[in-house]
Amino acid sequence: MTRSLRLPITNTFADGGYSVRAHVGADQQAVHLILDTGSATLALGHAHYHVEKDNYVEFTYYSQSIKYAEGSWHGPVVKTTVRLGIFGHSVTLPQTFVAIAKEPNSPEQPCFKKADGIMGLAYQPLNHAYRYCDETKEKLSEYDLYSVLLSDSVETEQAELNVDKPIATTLPSYFSYLEQQHITANKFAFWLHRSSIYNVDSNCLTAALAHRTNYGLFVVGEPLFHKDLYSPPLLNAKVLHDKFYNVTLKAIECEGVATNAPVLKASDQARWCSNAIVDTGATVIGLPESLYDDVMGQIHACVRNADVLLAPFTAFSFQEQGIPLTELDLTKWPTLTFILEGEHGEDIALRLPPDAYWQIHAPSYNEASFKMFPLKHWPNQTILGLPLISQYYTIFDRARGEFGVVSFAHKVTAGQTVETLKQIFKK
Incomplete structure (x- = not known):
C-alpha cells in the first residue's frame, strides 16, 4: 500500500x-x-x-x-x-x-x-x-x-x-x-490558504496562477505522516452518515454570545442526515436563514457600518460580488467560533477569523468579498465550506469509527516552517 x-x-x-x-x-x-x-x-x-x-x-x-x-x-x-x-x-x-x-x-x-x-x-x-x-x-x-x-x-x-x-x-x-484495491489508506486531507482566487493588479488568470496563496495541497493516504503541515492537537468531528461528510453543528459564537444552530426537521432526516456538512466543493459558508439572521445580528452589533458593507451580500449568487477594499477594516470585525459535536460527544471549537469570511482581492484586485450567505428555501443544514476548511489542516478520515471523522489541526504555513528551521539551525 x-x-x-x-x-x-x-x-x-x-x-x-x-x-x-x-x-x-x-x-x-x-x-x-x-x-x-x-x-x-x-x-x-x-x-x-x-x-x-x-x-x-x-x-x-x-x-x-x-x-x-x-x-x-x-x-x-x-x-x-x-x-x-x-x-x-x-x-x-x-x-x-x-x-x-x-x-x-x-x-x-x-x-x-x-x-x-x-x-x-x-x-x-x-x-x-x-x-x-x-x-x-x-x-x-x-x-x-x-x-x-x-x-x-x-x-x-x-x-x-x-x-x-x-x-x-x-x-x-x-x-x-x-x-x-489497497492502493491507499481511506484518508485524505487539505492544506489550503483561501476560499477565493487572490487576484493581482491585472486581474489576469496567468498572474493569479503565479500567486502562492492560490495553491494548496491535497494529501492522499496518511495525512498524519506530513508533520510539517500541521501541529497538534487534532479536533475530531464525528461523521454521522456515509453519504456526505455529515456532522452536527451545535452553535456559532460571536463575542462570547452563542447562537444555537437549528436542528434538522424529522421530515428532512432521511435525505439530509444532519444539520451540517463539511464540503470542499463550496466556496462559502451557507447558513439556514434563521441562523444567518441571528449571526448577522451579532456582527451588526460589533461593526457600526456592517449594514452598508454587507448590502451586496444579502442573497447568494453564483457570481462572486465585491466591495472596494478601502472601505473594509478587518480589525473591526469579530472572530466567529463554530461549535461542533466531537468524536466522543464533546464540544470542539473551530475559529473563523474575519480574514477568512472576508476575502481580499476578490473577486477583483482591490476588492473584498464576503463569504457567508443565507440558504433560503433550504433545510436546516449548514454548509461548512472552504472559508472554514482553509483555516485548518483538514483531514477526512473515513476509516475511524462507524462513519469516520473530520479532523481539524492547526495549519503550519511555509513561513512558520522556515522560522522553525532557522531556530533549529541556530542551536
Whole structure:
C-alpha cells in the first residue's frame, strides 16, 4: 500500500474551488479535476476526453445524470485508468468508472468552470447511476450506447434507445475504489490558504496562477505522516452518515454570545442526515436563514457600518460580488467560533477569523468579498465550506469509527516552517 502522497492543487480553474491534475487513459491525457467532498462522481467533460486516443477504455452499460447546486450533466460511463501525481510519486487506479459528462447546450453556469471535470470524494451512496439491462444489450453494443448517451438530451436518448428504463444503482467512487484495491489508506486531507482566487493588479488568470496563496495541497493516504503541515492537537468531528461528510453543528459564537444552530426537521432526516456538512466543493459558508439572521445580528452589533458593507451580500449568487477594499477594516470585525459535536460527544471549537469570511482581492484586485450567505428555501443544514476548511489542516478520515471523522489541526504555513528551521539551525 502506498503510504502517502501530497499533490499540488490550485483554485484558479474553478472560481475558488480547488482542482488537482490527473492523467487519464492509455495516453495519459492531462486533466484538472475539481475536488468535491459534497459529491461522489468522477466525471470528465466530454470535450476534454478523447476516447479515440484511449486504448485502455472499456465501454459499459451504465449512465449517470448528476445535478449540482450550479449546473447539471448527463452521459455514459466508461472504465479506464486514472493516475494522480507524477511518475515515481503517484497512485494509479486501473479500469475505474469515469462518467463522460455532457452539459445542456449553452449552460448558464458550466458545471466545471475552467476545469476539465470533477472528482467527488464523498461516499458511494451518492454516486448514483443507471444500469441498462438485457433488452438494451440485445439491441446495442456498449459503444453504441455510449454514442447515443452523448446525444443532445435525455429525452432524445430514450426515444433513440426504444428500450425499458434503466435500473437505478450506485457505483464505487474513485477514492473508495482506491482503498478497496489497497492502493491507499481511506484518508485524505487539505492544506489550503483561501476560499477565493487572490487576484493581482491585472486581474489576469496567468498572474493569479503565479500567486502562492492560490495553491494548496491535497494529501492522499496518511495525512498524519506530513508533520510539517500541521501541529497538534487534532479536533475530531464525528461523521454521522456515509453519504456526505455529515456532522452536527451545535452553535456559532460571536463575542462570547452563542447562537444555537437549528436542528434538522424529522421530515428532512432521511435525505439530509444532519444539520451540517463539511464540503470542499463550496466556496462559502451557507447558513439556514434563521441562523444567518441571528449571526448577522451579532456582527451588526460589533461593526457600526456592517449594514452598508454587507448590502451586496444579502442573497447568494453564483457570481462572486465585491466591495472596494478601502472601505473594509478587518480589525473591526469579530472572530466567529463554530461549535461542533466531537468524536466522543464533546464540544470542539473551530475559529473563523474575519480574514477568512472576508476575502481580499476578490473577486477583483482591490476588492473584498464576503463569504457567508443565507440558504433560503433550504433545510436546516449548514454548509461548512472552504472559508472554514482553509483555516485548518483538514483531514477526512473515513476509516475511524462507524462513519469516520473530520479532523481539524492547526495549519503550519511555509513561513512558520522556515522560522522553525532557522531556530533549529541556530542551536
